[in-house]
Amino acid sequence: MLSGDYETEQAELREKLETLTAEIEQQEEQAENIDKFIAKVKKYLEMSELTPAILNDLVKAVYVHKPKRVDGKRVVDIDISYDFVGILPKSLFENMKNEPMQ
Numbered sequence: 001m002l003s004g005d006y007e008t009e010q011a012e013l014r015e016k017l018e019t020l021t022a023e024i025e026q027q028e029e030q031a032e033n034i035d036k037f038i039a040k041v042k043k044y045l046e047m048s049e050l051t052p053a054i055l056n057d058l059v060k061a062v063y064v065h066k067p068k069r070v071d072g073k074r075v076v077d078i079d080i081s082y083d084f085v086g087i088l089p090k091s092l093f094e095n096m097k098n099e100p101m102q
Contacts, residue, residue: 033084040083058083 044054065077079087 037082037084060086063087 040058044058047054059080060083061081063079063081065079067074067076069075081087
């Protein structure tokens with residue numbers, strides 16, 4: 001009876017360890033990708049003009065959604081998928097608008 005409980009607990013712990021290890025690897029990969037994206041963006045901080053080469057270097061894809069009517073106006077949502085980091089949440093850009101430039 002005790003050995004059965006022990007073996008069950010060990011199996012559960014092994015499974016949990018595998019799950020946590022996979023999560024850690026995923027987090028480390030995300031951190032690496034963010035670092036790569038930041039390094040790319042830093043190259044263009046002093047740019048005076050957005051060129052096709054810069055756009056191709058930073059953006060992976062642009063998704064234009066179906067138009068809809070909001071308050072009588074035609075609105076089209078656009079999502080930009082950036083290289084290494086994917087689509088960034090709109091809330092991030094809203095927060096950036098409210099912060100003073102340094």
